[in-house]
Amino acid sequence: MSGNRMNKIPLHKIHETSSSGILLKHVCDGDILQSGTELLPAVGEVHRDNYYLFLLLEYGEAHVLIDFKEYHIQSTALGCILPGQVHHGVPSNNVSGWIMCLDTVFIKDEWKEIFETIPVSGNSVIVPDAEALHDLQFCFELLDRKIRLANQPSAQHTAYAMATALTGIIAELYRQRQAEAFNKRLMSITLKFKTLVAAHLKTVKSPTQYASMLHISPTYLNEAVKTISGFPAGYWIRYAVTLEAKRLLFYTDRSIKEIAFELGYDDHTYFTRLFTKLSGMSPSLFRTNYRK
Numbered sequence: 001m002s003g004n005r006m007n008k009i010p011l012h013k014i015h016e017t018s019s020s021g022i023l024l025k026h027v028c029d030g031d032i033l034q035s036g037t038e039l040l041p042a043v044g045e046v047h048r049d050n051y052y053l054f055l056l057l058e059y060g061e062a063h064v065l066i067d068f069k070e071y072h073i074q075s076t077a078l079g080c081i082l083p084g085q086v087h088h089g090v091p092s093n094n095v096s097g098w099i100m101c102l103d104t105v106f107i108k109d110e111w112k113e114i115f116e117t118i119p120v121s122g123n124s125v126i127v128p129d130a131e132a133l134h135d136l137q138f139c140f141e142l143l144d145r146k147i148r149l150a151n152q153p154s155a156q157h158t159a160y161a162m163a164t165a166l167t168g169i170i171a172e173l174y175r176q177r178q179a180e181a182f183n184k185r186l187m188s189i190t191l192k193f194k195t196l197v198a199a200h201l202k203t204v205k206s207p208t209q210y211a212s213m214l215h216i217s218p219t220y221l222n223e224a225v226k227t228i229s230g231f232p233a234g235y236w237i238r239y240a241v242t243l244e245a246k247r248l249l250f251y252t253d254r255s256i257k258e259i260a261f262e263l264g265y266d267d268h269t270y271f272t273r274l275f276t277k278l279s280g281m282s283p284s285l286f287r288t289n290y291r292k
Contacts, residue, residue: 009086009251014051014103020156021051021103022163024144028096046088046251052102052115054170055079056136060095064088064125067243068250071125076133078173079125080115084198086247098140106164111171116191117228118174126177132169139166189214189224193233197240202264205241207233242278245271249287256283 014021055064061074066087073079081087083104107115118124128136143162149155196210204210210233211221222232229236241263248259260271276282281289 007252007254009247010045010047012047012049012051014049014101018101020147020159021105022143022147022159023101024140024147025099026097026140026144027099046086048084048086049081049101050083051104052083052107052167053081054100054102054167055081055097056140057095057097058133058137060097062095063090065090066124067119068246069124073125076127077125078128078136078170080118080170080174081124082115082118085119086251100140100143100163100166102163102167106160107167108164111167113187113191114171114175116194117187123174123177126173128173132173135169136166139169183227186224186227189216189221190228193221193225194236197237201237201240201244202262205237205264207237210237238274238278242275245275245283246279246286246290249283250290259283 014023017023055078057073057075057077057079059075061072064071064073064079064087066081067085071079104112139162143159143166146155146159146162192214193210196204196213200210204213207221208218211218214221216224218233222234225231225233225236231239245259245263248254248262249256254262256272257268260266260268263271265271265274272283275286279286
């Protein structure tokens with residue numbers, strides 16, 4: 001990465017590689033079996049996606065960096081990368097498993113709520129038990145067969161249904177790892193709030209404004225978000241700003257002034273003070289230290 005910086009972080013779009021919104025590839029001993037005309041984008045390059053990406057590691061080991069958190073995955077594991085998360089993988093020759101890219105339209109709202117808690121918990125990768133692994137392998141193999149027959153209308157409809165069912169199984173596995181005591185109403189508010197933050201980060205930075213968008217009081221918003229995540233709404237707004245700033249500082253060569261403007265700050269000195277307060281170091285020092 002150090003010698004090849006970008007002006008902006010590339011965005012991979014599902015319909016640039018798959019007309020159906022589903023892209024499934026089998027990895028065997030490090031080789032991606034690229035059947036058909038739809039090719040998997042280069043996973044070793046730093047990027048973000050506009051789709052969900054699910055990985056099933058059957059054996060071997062792999063290294064994945066997701067928003068500055070490194071995962072060293074060994075043996076059997078299931079991973080989920082959300083739309084917008086900046087990531088890249090380190091190629092490995094002894095890996096076998098499955099990679100599925102899925103348009104957001106296939107993800108039901110209740111499953112999105114489960115997946116959106118992953119950045120909060122930090123558990124992008126989980127280890128399925130033997131029974132769950134068997135179910136996942138069966139579903140991936142069956143979906144692969146249906147996709148290969150997608151020129152037949154009935155097979156295409158079945159592939160859509162299979163992709164949806166497989167996503168539901170994955171969502172249930174992640175749900176089982178989450179606290180059962182979460183109040184559904186508070187969880188729903190928290191996830192809607194975080195979705196709004198992702199969409200309006202550059203222009204809206206006040207919890208009061210987000211509360212207005214959600215038609216609730218600022219006090220109730222803070223109560224909901226803090227109950228679910230452990231931190232108030234303002235923390236997550238600042239966290240989102242800081243994370244996006246770190247992405248741009250590390251992966252691009254844009255100036256601090258340009259990054260500040262991109263994130264909605266006309267005064268780059270104020271942005272620098274804010275970043276320093278939240279990160280414990282200035283933007284320039286962060287860039288220097290993390291690029292070593």
